[in-house]
Amino acid sequence: MRAGLRLLHALSRSRPSVRLSPLQLRRPLSCSAPRRDHHEAVSAADLQFGQPVHETHPHLLAPGELTRGITALEYAQRRDALAKALPPHSVAILGASDTKYRSGAVFYEFHQDPDFFYLTGFNEPDALAVIEKRGAEEDYVFHLYVRPKDVRAEMWEGARSGIQAAEDVFNADISGDIKTIGKVVPDVIKRSKNVYTDLPRTLDHRSAITRYLSGTMFTGDNGFPKALKAVAPSAARPLRPLMNDLRLTKSDAEIVNMRKAGRESALSYNNAMARSWDEEKMLALDLEVQFKQRGLDGNAYVPVVAGGQNGLMIHYVRNDHRIRPNDGILVDAGGAYGGYITDITRTWPNNGVFDPAFRDLYTTVLRVQTTLISLCRESARFSLDKLHAQACTLLSAGLRDLGFDMTQRGAIETLFPHHVGHFIGLDVHDSPGFPRSGLLKERQCITIEPGVYVPVDDERWPEHFRGLAVRIEDSVCVGAEDPIKLTSEAVKEVVDIEALRRR
Ligand code: GLY
Ligand code: MN
Ligand code: MN
Numbered sequence: 001m002r003a004g005l006r007l008l009h010a011l012s013r014s015r016p017s018v019r020l021s022p023l024q025l026r027r028p029l030s031c032s033a034p035r036r037d038h039h040e041a042v043s044a045a046d047l048q049f050g051q052p053v054h055e056t057h058p059h060l061l062a063p064g065e066l067t068r069g070i071t072a073l074e075y076a077q078r079r080d081a082l083a084k085a086l087p088p089h090s091v092a093i094l095g096a097s098d099t100k101y102r103s104g105a106v107f108y109e110f111h112q113d114p115d116f117f118y119l120t121g122f123n124e125p126d127a128l129a130v131i132e133k134r135g136a137e138e139d140y141v142f143h144l145y146v147r148p149k150d151v152r153a154e155m156w157e158g159a160r161s162g163i164q165a166a167e168d169v170f171n172a173d174i175s176g177d178i179k180t181i182g183k184v185v186p187d188v189i190k191r192s193k194n195v196y197t198d199l200p201r202t203l204d205h206r207s208a209i210t211r212y213l214s215g216t217m218f219t220g221d222n223g224f225p226k227a228l229k230a231v232a233p234s235a236a237r238p239l240r241p242l243m244n245d246l247r248l249t250k251s252d253a254e255i256v257n258m259r260k261a262g263r264e265s266a267l268s269y270n271n272a273m274a275r276s277w278d279e280e281k282m283l284a285l286d287l288e289v290q291f292k293q294r295g296l297d298g299n300a301y302v303p304v305v306a307g308g309q310n311g312l313m314i315h316y317v318r319n320d321h322r323i324r325p326n327d328g329i330l331v332d333a334g335g336a337y338g339g340y341i342t343d344i345t346r347t348w349p350n351n352g353v354f355d356p357a358f359r360d361l362y363t364t365v366l367r368v369q370t371t372l373i374s375l376c377r378e379s380a381r382f383s384l385d386k387l388h389a390q391a392c393t394l395l396s397a398g399l400r401d402l403g404f405d406m407t408q409r410g411a412i413e414t415l416f417p418h419h420v421g422h423f424i425g426l427d428v429h430d431s432p433g434f435p436r437s438g439l440l441k442e443r444q445c446i447t448i449e450p451g452v453y454v455p456v457d458d459e460r461w462p463e464h465f466r467g468l469a470v471r472i473e474d475s476v477c478v479g480a481e482d483p484i485k486l487t488s489e490a491v492k493e494v495v496d497i498e499a500l501r502r503r
Pocket of ligand 2: 343447473
């Protein structure tokens with residue numbers, strides 16, 4: 001990094017969003033805003049970006065924040081941390097998500113690649129981030145290649161932030177048109193000893209990155225990076241493990257975002273549990289509307305909204321049946337805030353009163369769940385796998401007390417067929433592939449979600465429990481000595497659920 005750039009970069013790190021604040025850009029961006037005299041400063045509030053920025057969306061973003069709750073400074077610190085983890089003369093290359101198509105030109109809602117988002121805060125497709133550590137020092141160069149401003153394209157697709165904003169807003173040291181990556185990236189690779197990337201595995205054959213790197217870095221649509229083979233066969237390394245390490249431990253700001261997602265989602269559940277429902281789809285809609293009304297981004301994942309025996313299907317997402325008055329309801333849903341998810345499941349009687357069998361089964365699961373949550377502290381020295389083993393032990397004992405014959409082969413695996421928890425963060429199943437065997441550490445966020453699903457026509461189990469499904473799930477941040485409960489507002493004691501109808 002040149003001295004001048006370094007100064008600017010250091011300035012931008014210590015004063016997040018300095019290039020945009022206070023409301024004046026030092027030079028005009030080339031953009032779809034009306035043309036202005038180049039000597040005149042342009043107010044950022046008059047410009048259009050591909051995503052909210054403080055100056056255009058002060059109701060969403062505080063000064064200094066690049067995305068909701070996360071400052072430009074924190075994004076720079078994340079890149080610093082990745083650079084620190086890279087060996088000397090290494091580069092990390094990350095692609096933005098593609099636009100995914102349902103058919104023809106009909107696209108799905110865009111969702112940014114979580115690793116790319118984590119390091120850049122940039123929320124558009126067709127972009128490439130490069131973190132290049134040229135020497136042995138921790139210093140590095142942050143490149144960001146994006147779609148350029150284009151009046152005609154933006155008329156169809158909505159505003160883009162553009163190349164200038166990649167530097168001025170997103171703090172890239174080097175920015176450029178995504179179309180140039182076929183020239184730039186092979187050179188970057190050639191001067192690096194190690195190339196950390198998960199490309200092209202994450203790409204669609206129609207993506208701009210595939211198109212522009214085909215014949216240079218990639219052999220074909222989904223080929224192995226050709227340039228790596230040609231230049232340094234052993235240089236290619238997966239980036240995933242480094243990103244998992246970074247993302248596993250949450251910052252204060254990330255925990256605040258997850259708490260906001262958790263609290264608002266939990267309060268939405270209480271309203272939903274306070275009345276009866278005729279149709280799964282209306283209950284699903286009600287929760288989604290409440291998430292948005294309460295300031296969340298929307299659904300964090302496709303929810304399970306299951307009446308009666310539909311709850312026996314772990315990933316039931318059709319949500320299109322009627323719910324009968326005496327059915328149990330199982331809902332696995334959560335909102336997101338600033339991209340950070342929450343993951344909640346509640347199970348309750350549609351008529352507001354637990355019958356004896358439902359109450360017994362529910363209480364058994366609840367006791368196990370609250371015990372496991374109390375173990376979500378570093379001092380307890382539990383891993384997710386160890387928590388799962390504990391869940392199996394406790395559930396088996398509780399079910400035996402209810403008359404289940406738990407000595408049968410595979411009994412607990414039949415009745416409780418999924419894991420008790422997973423990491424959460426930007427992804428519902430965060431830090432994908434990270435082993436669940438490591439001891440939980442402070443600031444790791446997880447779910448605790450024991451469940452019991454009693455098959456309908458299986459005479460091995462007591463008749464009055466057959467067809468019942470109970471799962472209770474909360475999102476929790478591991479503390480040093482105490483768990484931080486992220487979704488504690490969603491009531492779950494039997495008396496509290498029943499009391500909701502009397503509110
Ligand atoms: N909501 C997805 C899960 O609980 O894993
Ligand atoms: Mn979960
Ligand atoms: Mn869930």
